[in-house]
Amino acid sequence: MGGERLIDDPLSVITLVPLAMGLILMILPRVLPNSSAERLIQVSRNISMGVALAIATITTMLFLGQLGSIDWTNITQGGYVLQNEAVDLIPAIGVTWKVGADALSFPMIWLTAILIPISMLVEWDAKRAHLFFPLLLIMEGALLGVFVALDLFVFYVFWELTLIPMFLLILLWGGEDRRYAAMKFFIYTFTASVFMLIGILVMYFHTEAIAGLGSLSGHHFDLIAMTAQENLIPNEGLRHFVWLLLLIGFATKMPSVPVHTWLPDAHVQAPTAGSMLLAGVMLKMGAYGFLRISVTVFPESTIEFVPLLIFLGMVSLVYGAWVCMGQTNLKRMVAYSSVSHMGLIFLGIATMQPLGIAGALFMMFAHGIISPLLFAVAGAFKHHYHTLEIGSMRGIAHHSPWLAAHMMLGWMASLGLPLLAGFVAEIAILIAFWMTYGWLVLLPALTLIVTAAYYLNSMQRTIFESNDSEHGILPDTLHGEDPSDLTWHENAGMLTLAAMTVLFGIMPFIFWDMMSDWSSGFVIDTMIEAMQAQEWSP
């Protein structure tokens, strides 16, 4: 792991430290005597921010090669870097603490580590801060756990663990209808992951015990060994069945039509930081799990179900965009545009080409910085204008120039303006799609154009146009008062996101290289063989 022994096992550290710190910050004030408890509550926000920044620093250093000196573009296919020495959790049934990263997971790890301090910054003035910020730390640990775990048991535990902080964020800091939204969110995603668990268990029962693992049960949860095991589930019908079970879990999280209905409700009710993490990272868990488990372990079934993927992707893309146009609520609109973009990820994977898969990976990352920007904008909008209805105001550029600027940039990036991060992903996916499926590409391409036109029109009216050159039209909820512009912390958070959007639009190669390297290795090593076995052609 390189010359520096500063941190032996950075991935375990960045996963476990925020979990532990979050728990300590929540529990300690209840145990301590009163005076020191008060002080702890006051500084709890700063401590949380410090931990989050430290983790962001560690991951950035990992990326730049200053820690561990890793060459991210040259990871052997199927191999992982930064692996730890597996720690036995329940050796009798083959559960170990085993972490690692590759080009599929690392952009997500970095994204999570960066987004947490930003979302903390945006909601710097949150109520009940002594609970809010530690909860975000717990969220960070759980999310990172999903991306670093190489043991399906641990993966599943973290997958479920992400539900609890998000559920509490919506329930305790949400809008008027938060109970309904929190319950719907919990029931949808929990039920779906039960299907996923059954799929994982069937996989588990097909593994063969390896040295030191599964002494009692004869099976293990080790993902690397599962991938390496030739023909994990020999029976074709059962394998397809398992693949579909996993898909239910992942597609609900992404979310894909028809199991997407929890998303708009959850987003509208969630606090700003919750929405940012939900859209930025939690949705990506679905795509990540799909690539990491379904596609990697069962490439044959994936090829078999390519038509289903295209169908789900197309429907999500077109339906999401269409419904998005009918929304008057800003957050709901962003939520549906997320559904639409997640459809593109399915399409990218369905191309079965390195370019398409790399595009899907980049889409996961790009959407992970653009949608938090949009939700931060929506949150600030709610905060300063006390409404989310788009039609109720015109010409906000006059009152809140910073807000208007961020909003404009966010929407431009979201609809795929060249030189912004979203464009790279969209164009890569569309080109790959055209190469594989020819003129079928017209449907997604035209949808993107039509929605772009619609957004431009409505943004133009909301932001710039005004009948009265002095004031524009302000919503009734302000009761005639003049709205204020962004606070410093909101602006700082959004500026960071905006800078990243531009940076990764101009220089996508920062992550694109490792992604395309991973994708071509993936297609060559995993997919080609399966394609030939099935004599697959589009």
Place this chain on the structure above:
Amino acid sequence: MSSIISDMDPATAQLILPELLMLGGIIAMILVPNFGDATMRIPLTKIRIPFLIGGTRFATTNNPKLPNQIATTTLALAFMTSLLFLSEEGDVGNLLHVDEFSRMFALVFSAALLLASLATTVRLPARPKASAPLDTDSTVISDAKVNALIDNRRQVDFHILLLTTGLGMSLMAMATNLFMLFVCLELASLSSYILVAFHKENDVGGEAGTKYFIVGSVVSAIGIYGMSLLYLWNGNLDMTDLAASWDAMEGMDPLATIGVGLMLVAFGFKVGAAPFHLAVPDAYAGASSPVAGVLATASKAMGFVALIRLLLVVTMPSEGQAFWFLALSIIAVVTMTWGNLAALTSDNPKRVLAYSSVAHAGYMLAALAATGSGLADSDTSALIVTAVVFHLVVLVLFKLGAFLILSMLEAEGRGHRMEDLHGMGRRDPVIAASMFVFMLSLAGVPPLSGFLSKLLMINGIVNVSAGSGSASASTALSWAQGVDPVFWLAAAIVLNSALSLFYYLRIVLVMFFESPATEKPLKRAPSLRMAIIACAVLTLLFGIGPLSNSLLDMVGSAVDSFMGS
């Protein structure tokens, strides 16, 4: 028993030390609260010597909290000595055999009863300062005072019954003779009938006790009838001897088969298997929560010890399918499905937990059934028994823990309707979070111990059916037709667990989403609160990490000591 007493030497005494402690506790419970300053005059002199029994009782012995303290101490000591002498092994007389297996269950029983005894301080509060009502008191105050006095009077009765239950259960786990087994089982059962009926202050308590007693005694009679048939067939009831005769038996002897079948009815009632489970929800709902918790954990474990001994020691054929395989499989599937469906429609949290306990009995029966399929080798059988015993051990934590929480509600006169759980999250976040853990563990969500035990049971069944089901079958349907029927037991457990999620989550949802009838926090009850939190933490620790592994090792070696003998 005479042989036991005449054989008693220090080594034997050490073997049954936990049971001796319980016996000592029972004697102390009878004597100590009666200690007073009575004196006796030596005739013809003026010297009075203290006589202790009678007279005016001392302040300490007069304290109505004393029985609870005696019971708690005794059970804690029994638990610790069981743990300390876990690996001691040997015969006591010729009816009892102590090994790790029986010790393991002694641990389960004493832990469950210890928790129940802790909860009783809240559920059946002893009030040292209670006074008789005056004529001037209003009816309300007078009733309260009478109740306090009655509670005080009932302390000894209740706790002595707890200890006899524990004694009967622990001895039963050691019995190597069917008759001894049955006598101990009855000692525990009779005590538990009275404990169920102890909840006298409302109408359901007495009714539940009566119902439980009537059904229980009929079923016991059936069991004894079955045992007498076995005696007729073999000439003695020693289990190893019975097993030898069973092995040597040509074909199926009707006398023996019917005998075993009738005994299965008796033990099936103890574990709450369908269709003998019908009294279970009534009994649980009528009993006070700590007692219901004991019935759902210790009493169930007792039934499973009897079943394991009867099925795996006596009637397991050396090869081929056991005659009870099909019957037990069907009973298991019916039990778990019935339990879960009934729990879905139930509106009383205690009934929900009772039906969930029926469903859990179904899961364990399914695992036991798989050992008799004729496909299991000794390793797989050991794995399955380990899973079942492990489940019984951790069940004490999360099933009894849930009942303990209900007993906190009962202390304020609630806990019989789903509405009573409303808004627990707001009233008492720590207790609500513990309930959340218990419910998830009951449903079998990783990484809690309920998942680990369920996974091991499913794993055992799947390993039994491994290799069946043609790998070349191209569709899931043709594979499904080819797979061995045993596999469907595992599938039934998985489907039922998914079904059960709904009612467990329902309890969680009402705790966090509905607004409470009162904002008042729950009773403080520090010892009970600690017990609940300890249960919740252990539910997690026994599910993942080094502690779970050492418990698995412990259970594994206990099962080895049993399977090996």
